[in-house]
Amino acid sequence: MSFSNPEDFKALSRSSASSSRASTAWMYRGHGDSFYLDSCGDLAAYHDREASVVVLEYSSHGRAVATQARYENQYISVITIRDRAITHWRDYLNPLTVLAALAADPPAATINGPA
Structure with a gap:
C-alpha cells in the first residue's frame, strides 16, 4: 500500500464517491513534506458487515x-x-514516534521502543 497511490485507497474502500477520495487526499496532504515512506505493510483487515465498519x-x-x-x-x-x-x-498512531523522528537528534528509545 502506498499513500501516494489513490488506487490503493480505492481498493481498500471499494468506493466510487469522489468526495471520499478527496477527503482521503486532503487528510494526507503535506505528508511528503515531512516524511517519505519506503513501504507500508503488515496489513490486517477486520470487517463488521452489520455495522458497515472496517x-x-x-x-x-x-x-x-x-x-x-x-x-x-x-x-x-x-x-x-x-x-x-x-x-x-x-x-490512530503513536504521535511520540512522529515527534521523535522530526526532532533534530531523536532519542532512539522513543522511535522504536527501548534501545
Missing part, C-alpha cells in the same frame, strides 16, 4: 525528510462505509 491495522517504514531519522509507525484506521462510499475515517 478496521485496518498496518505499519509504515521510512525516514523524516528534515532529519533523515528512521521512521516506523503502526496505525489503526476505523472506516465507516455506507452505499459503497467512505463516510467516516479515523486514524
Whole structure:
C-alpha cells in the first residue's frame, strides 16, 4: 500500500464517491513534506458487515525528510462505509514516534521502543 497511490485507497474502500477520495487526499496532504515512506505493510483487515465498519491495522517504514531519522509507525484506521462510499475515517498512531523522528537528534528509545 502506498499513500501516494489513490488506487490503493480505492481498493481498500471499494468506493466510487469522489468526495471520499478527496477527503482521503486532503487528510494526507503535506505528508511528503515531512516524511517519505519506503513501504507500508503488515496489513490486517477486520470487517463488521452489520455495522458497515472496517478496521485496518498496518505499519509504515521510512525516514523524516528534515532529519533523515528512521521512521516506523503502526496505525489503526476505523472506516465507516455506507452505499459503497467512505463516510467516516479515523486514524490512530503513536504521535511520540512522529515527534521523535522530526526532532533534530531523536532519542532512539522513543522511535522504536527501548534501545
